[in-house]
Amino acid sequence: MPPKVNLEKCDGCKAQDEPLCEQVCPGDLMTLNDNQQAYCRATRDCWDCMCCTKICPVGAIETTIPYQLGYYGAKLVPMMGTNSITWTSQDIHGKVERFRIKTRTEQD
Ligand code: SF4
Ligand code: SF4
Structure with a gap:
């Protein structure tokens, strides 16, 4: 299942140029929205590797x-x-x- 970002927790990696979840996604699927919070931009292409879930420093990404x-x-x-x-x-x-x-x- 694609990652689900908890918007209460995601801080956009404190405005890093490239947030950690984006850096590690092998499919380049994670990115930031206009509010500088992460989302998966192509959920059907996610293959559940969970790299983004594991790397998030604030535990904002859950995998169902x-x-x-x-x-x-x-x-x-x-x-x-x-x-x-x-x-x-x-x-x-x-x-x-x-x-x-x-x-x-x-x-x-
Ligand atoms: S790694 Fe976590 S805190 Fe950083 S942008 Fe991604 S979801 Fe948000
Ligand atoms: S689970 Fe893996 S493939 Fe899916 S968005 Fe996260 S890092 Fe990318």
Whole structure:
């Protein structure tokens, strides 16, 4: 599912020339609107890589889980750590689970 930008949180990467979500999108799909907030300009071309979701420094981008996997209302939100990424999933009943995955740079 294409990224959904929370306009309450997106600060346009504080007016950087090119916001982070735009920098990392392999399809060059993310851009800013007239209010300097991000949106996906071609949702049908998004292939759900979640790079934009992971890079956003303020957690403004959510990825909803496809209907076939989790029904509408379920979501998956990443939080980047220094050496790991924590994924929070929420199902349609509000049940929350978290999964912490080591990144390749983590030292044991
Ligand atoms: S990375 Fe986050 S804060 Fe920056 S423009 Fe994109 S959605 Fe907004
Ligand atoms: S999920 Fe990937 S392809 Fe889709 S808009 Fe974000 S960075 Fe681009």
